[in-house]
Amino acid sequence: MKKLINSPETLLADALAGIAAAHPGLAVDASARVVLRARPAEPGKVALVSGGGSGHEPLHVGFVGPGMLDAACPGEVFTSPVPDQMVAAARAVDTGAGVLFIVKNYTGDVLNFRLAAELAAEEGIAVATVLVDDDVAVEDSTWTAGRRGTGATVAVEKIAGALAERGAPLAEVAEAGRRVDEASRSFAIALTAATVPAAGRPGFDLPEDEIEVGVGIHGEPGRRRAPMRPAAELVAEVVDTVLADHHLGPGDEVIALVNGLGATPLLELYVVFGEVRARLADHRVTIARSLVGNYVTSLDMAGFSLTLTKADRQLLQLWDAPVDTPALTWS
Amino acid sequence: MKKLINSPETLLADALAGIAAAHPGLAVDASARVVLRARPAEPGKVALVSGGGSGHEPLHVGFVGPGMLDAACPGEVFTSPVPDQMVAAARAVDTGAGVLFIVKNYTGDVLNFRLAAELAAEEGIAVATVLVDDDVAVEDSTWTAGRRGTGATVAVEKIAGALAERGAPLAEVAEAGRRVDEASRSFAIALTAATVPAAGRPGFDLPEDEIEVGVGIHGEPGRRRAPMRPAAELVAEVVDTVLADHHLGPGDEVIALVNGLGATPLLELYVVFGEVRARLADHRVTIARSLVGNYVTSLDMAGFSLTLTKADRQLLQLWDAPVDTPALTWS
Numbered sequence: 001m002k003k004l005i006n007s008p009e010t011l012l013a014d015a016l017a018g019i020a021a022a023h024p025g026l027a028v029d030a031s032a033r034v035v036l037r038a039r040p041a042e043p044g045k046v047a048l049v050s051g052g053g054s055g056h057e058p059l060h061v062g063f064v065g066p067g068m069l070d071a072a073c074p075g076e077v078f079t080s081p082v083p084d085q086m087v088a089a090a091r092a093v094d095t096g097a098g099v100l101f102i103v104k105n106y107t108g109d110v111l112n113f114r115l116a117a118e119l120a121a122e123e124g125i126a127v128a129t130v131l132v133d134d135d136v137a138v139e140d141s142t143w144t145a146g147r148r149g150t151g152a153t154v155a156v157e158k159i160a161g162a163l164a165e166r167g168a169p170l171a172e173v174a175e176a177g178r179r180v181d182e183a184s185r186s187f188a189i190a191l192t193a194a195t196v197p198a199a200g201r202p203g204f205d206l207p208e209d210e211i212e213v214g215v216g217i218h219g220e221p222g223r224r225r226a227p228m229r230p231a232a233e234l235v236a237e238v239v240d241t242v243l244a245d246h247h248l249g250p251g252d253e254v255i256a257l258v259n260g261l262g263a264t265p266l267l268e269l270y271v272v273f274g275e276v277r278a279r280l281a282d283h284r285v286t287i288a289r290s291l292v293g294n295y296v297t298s299l300d301m302a303g304f305s306l307t308l309t310k311a312d313r314q315l316l317q318l319w320d321a322p323v324d325t326p327a328l329t330w331s
Numbered sequence: 332m333k334k335l336i337n338s339p340e341t342l343l344a345d346a347l348a349g350i351a352a353a354h355p356g357l358a359v360d361a362s363a364r365v366v367l368r369a370r371p372a373e374p375g376k377v378a379l380v381s382g383g384g385s386g387h388e389p390l391h392v393g394f395v396g397p398g399m400l401d402a403a404c405p406g407e408v409f410t411s412p413v414p415d416q417m418v419a420a421a422r423a424v425d426t427g428a429g430v431l432f433i434v435k436n437y438t439g440d441v442l443n444f445r446l447a448a449e450l451a452a453e454e455g456i457a458v459a460t461v462l463v464d465d466d467v468a469v470e471d472s473t474w475t476a477g478r479r480g481t482g483a484t485v486a487v488e489k490i491a492g493a494l495a496e497r498g499a500p501l502a503e504v505a506e507a508g509r510r511v512d513e514a515s516r517s518f519a520i521a522l523t524a525a526t527v528p529a530a531g532r533p534g535f536d537l538p539e540d541e542i543e544v545g546v547g548i549h550g551e552p553g554r555r556r557a558p559m560r561p562a563a564e565l566v567a568e569v570v571d572t573v574l575a576d577h578h579l580g581p582g583d584e585v586i587a588l589v590n591g592l593g594a595t596p597l598l599e600l601y602v603v604f605g606e607v608r609a610r611l612a613d614h615r616v617t618i619a620r621s622l623v624g625n626y627v628t629s630l631d632m633a634g635f636s637l638t639l640t641k642a643d644r645q646l647l648q649l650w651d652a653p654v655d656t657p658a659l660t661w662s
Contacts, residue, residue, distance in 0.1 A: 002522040002542065004599035004635060006561045006606075014562070015598050018605030022589075022623045057597035077598075191333040211333065230337045231345070258353075263594035265630045266388035267346050267408075268335035274349030275337075292353045294625070299596045300633065304335060329660045 001200045008198040012054055012076055023326050025065050032088040033081065035061045035072045040093065046164040046173045047071070047093035050102040050157060051086060052109055053078040055196070055299045056217060058327035059153060067323030068161035069102075077196055077299070078218045080108030086116030090125050098126035098170035102156055102177060104149030105133040106218075128170050130177035132156055134184040134307060136245040137214030137222050148216050151257050151296050151307030152184035155319070158328065162321035176318070180309060185242045188222070188305035189234055190215035190261065194298045213237070217261070217298045217305075231268070235275035238306050243283060248310055250284035255319060257290070257307040262297035264304060269293065272304050280308075289319055295327065332531045339529040343385055343407055354657050356396050363419040364412065366392045366403045371424065377495040377504045378402070378424035381433040381488060382417060383440055384409040386527070386630045387548060389658035390484060398654030399492035400433075408527055408630070409549045411439030417447030421456050429457035429501035433487055433508060435480030436464035437549075459501050461508035463487055465515040465638060467576040468545030468553045479547050482588050482627050482638030483515035486650070489659065493652035507649070511640060516573045519553070519636035520565055521546035521592065525629045544568070548592070548629045548636075562599075566606035569637050574614060579641055581615035586650060588621070588638040593628035595635060600624065603635050611639075620650055626658065 005011045012033070019035065020028035027038045041047065050060045051073030060072035070093035075081035090099045099120065103113045110131065117127040134152035141148055160177035168176075190212040193202035203219035206212060211234075214222025248254065258273040260266070273292045280287060288311050296305065309315070322331045336342045343364070350366065351359035358369045372378065381391045382404030391403035402420035406412035421430045430451065434444045441462065448458040465483035472479055491508035499507075521543040524533035534550035537543060542565070545553025579585065589604040591597070604623045611618060619642050627636070640646070653662045 002539070002559050002633070004522070004562045004565070004595060004603050006563055006602065011598070011602065014605055015601040018601030018603070018608075018623070020605075021608045021618070022601065022604050022621055054598055055596065057601070062597075191335070208333070228333050231335045232337055234335070262596050263631055263633070264335060265386065265593050265628060266393075266625065267342070267385055267630070270346040270349030270353065270388070271337070271342065272335050272349070273353050274345055274351075277349075277352045287352070290353055292349070294597065297596060299598070300594055302333070302594070302631065331662045 001195050003197050005197055011197055012074060019061055033074060033085050034089045034092065035064050035074065036092055037065055037070055041070055041095060043095045044097050044167065045095055046097045046170050047095060047099045048102060048157065048161055048164055049086065049089045049093060049099055051081045052104050053080060056297050059296045062327030063157050063325050065325035067165055067321060068157050068325050068328065077198065080112050083112050083116040083119060086113055087119045090120040090127065091123065094125045098128065100160060100170060100173050100177065101127060101129040102153065103129055103131050104153055105131050105146055106143045107145060126170055128174035130156060130174055130181060132181050134181060134186045136185050136187055136242060141216055142220040143218060150188065150217055151186045151259050151305050152181055152309065154257060154295050155184055155255060155309045156180045158323060159315060159318040162318040165321065183310040184307055185246045186305055186307040187238050187241050188215050188261065188303060189213055189238060190301055190303040192263065192302040193219050194262065194301040215303065217296060219298065231271050232275045235272055236279050239276060239279040242306060242308050246308060248285055253286050253288040253311045255289045255309040255311050256287045257295060258292045259296050259305045259307065260294040261301040261303040261305065262294060263300045263302040266293060269304060276306060288316055332526050334528050336528055342528055343405060350392055364405060364416050365420045365423060366395050366405065367423055368396055368401055372401055372426060374426045375428050375498065376426055377428045377501050378426060378430045379433060379488065379492055379495055380417065380420045380424060380430055382412045383435050384411060387628050390627045393658030394488050394656050396656035398496055398652060399488050399656050399659065408529065411443050414443050414447040414450060417444055418450045421451040421458065422454065425456045429459065431491060431501060431504050431508065432458060432460040433484065434460055434462050435484055436462050436477055437474045438476060457501055459505035461487060461505055461512060463512050465512060465517045467516050467518055467573060472547055473551040474549060481548055482517045482590050482636050483512055483640065485588060485626050486515055486586060486640045487511045489654060490646060490649040493649040496652065514641040515638055516577045517636055517638040518569050518572050519546050519634060520544055520569060521632055521634040523594065523633040524550050525593065525632040546634065548627060550629065562602050563606045566603055567610050570607060570610040573637060573639055577639060579616055584617050584619040584642045586620045586640040586642050587618045588626065589623045590627050590636045590638065591625040592632040592634040592636065593625060594631045594633040597624060600635060607637060619647055
């Protein structure tokens with residue numbers, strides 16, 4: 001294993017030092033392990049807090065800033081943050097309008113965010129939660145009851161974040177987040193496994209000519225192993241799998257995320273995106289907005305995920321609202 | 332070799348189709364193999380054209396847009412674009428104020444851009460050229476006479492681009508680009524080799540516990556093989572190597588680019604950036620601005636490069652000027 005780290009034990013602390021140095025728009029509370037906006041939101045704005053295991057960067061720390069999150073709680077690699085982090089984050093960002101927890105559906109995250117919500121409530125902080133469970137690959141998995149939360153998290157954080165900036169109340173912001181999750185489906189293919197630094201070896205073995213179809217972002221097994229094939233064939237299977245589970249039909253519009261899992265060159269992601277667009281066109285589904293790049297990674301895993309969020313005019317307006325974070329910026 | 336492609340032969344065309352679909356701000360001339368701004372610049376603005384082999388994305392296509400390039404010419408993977416592409420680009424973007432070619436110092440690129448400049452001049456287009464040669468690792472290399480051009484290209488394109496948007500004349504924009512190149516030094520370390528799709532196997536063999544110190548962005552040999560070490564030690568060597576060649580001293584400010592070579596997780600790049608900042612602080616050099624991420628990649632190579640550009644107030648003002656491209660956006 002070759003990793004640009006000092007040690008698995010110091011990895012998170014070292015990375016947080018780098019994040020603090022790299023992004024003047026962020027404030028890092030190293031002892032609480034919370035990443036915040038350097039300039040807190042105006043009083044009255046609902047605050048958004050997310051978090052999860054590290055190793056998926058830019059998720060979540062890269063989505064902290066005006067228009068998206070108020071704080072992120074990074075856990076150790078592929079390990080849930082602890083409730084203390086979440087409570088510290090909620091305390092730091094609550095302006096009195098309440099806090100929305102955005103939680104990817106993994107058992108550890110769900111339990112810890114639930115406990116944190118109870119602790120925050122005892123302190124008088126109003127908390128609502130959106131659970132993200134967009135991955136259609138499997139029901140129940142290594143670390144999850146139900147469907148796993150993956151790429152839809154970006155859309156949930158963006159759209160709920162935009163609504164919060166407009167001054168919407170907590171219940172409405174939470175409802176919008178849930179609506180985005182319900183409108184989203186994801187599916188991923190791995191070409192290689194990720195290596196967790198503390199483990200020191202790839203999470204699974206994959207022969208040189210095989211892929212894992214429906215892989216999870218921690219290397220959880222998917223639906224099956226399959227032979228490697230040309231991009232157009234892989235994309236056709238991914239698109240068709242997502243559409244088979246989705247309420248999408250001719251004339252519908254989507255927000256499409258073609259997401260690199262960490263080690264896949266951007267050049268290849270563009271090939272994938274071109275094929276996604278063509279396959280969706282076969283189904284008479286149109287891409288209204290898109291992202292192509294590394295947004296929800298799995299350390300050094302090669303492969304990609306596709307997330308399709310069914311869009312309507314309101315969702316697109318919120319998607320288009322200004323955002324200023326390390327990983328997403330537009331005005 | 333597992334790659335998300337249809338075939339090596341169609342890779343560039345397929346990727347250009349994806350780029351066109353992904354970025355409404357870009358226009359792709361698929362037959363000429365030129366990527367342009369969808370909305371051309373105002374008359375009177377000096378036009379910036381760059382290009383080079385594909386496989387380094389987001390360089391250069393991801394830097395086309397207001398505040399940076401007017402056009403990019405992507406060649407086949409790790410292969411120079413041809414003069415016809417460059418002339419087509421110059422013809423398309425010249426507003427009468429002339430065209431600046433920004434050329435990374437590789438023999439093929441240099442020869443082809445030189446021929447293109449002659450052909451464009453015959454058509455009455457004023458052309459100036461900035462050669463980027465910032466990599467201190469080696470003098471002369473597999474594909475280069477002199478020093479290789481790498482990460483400084485981003486700063487050259489950003490700063491010359493900002494000056495062009497302000498209406499500066501061609502000679503002044505070119506001079507600013509040369510000044511940025513002279514103020515910049517880079518050095519890279521590879522943990523793994525890239526696999527060119529048409530070759531089908533890694534460009535070099537690197538044992539599990541060794542790194543290539545001073546590697547080029549096409550996998551050209553560096554200064555030596557060395558054992559893998561903790562990030563702080565690797566960064567110390569990289570920073571000290573760059574400073575040994577640089578006119579930097581106590582009190583100086585730099586623009587720092589910690590660049591992933593393609594397969595390195597962002598989490599690790601943040602660790603590297605934290606160490607870069609600490610090591611520069613030991614030398615009493617301050618980071619005034621920074622980028623951390625994949626900007627000048629080498630397909631699926633794992634590793635990083637560091638680029639330090641000595642900054643003064645004028646360079647920082649131009650760096651801070653608005654930019655709106657797929658890979659760099661701020662307002």
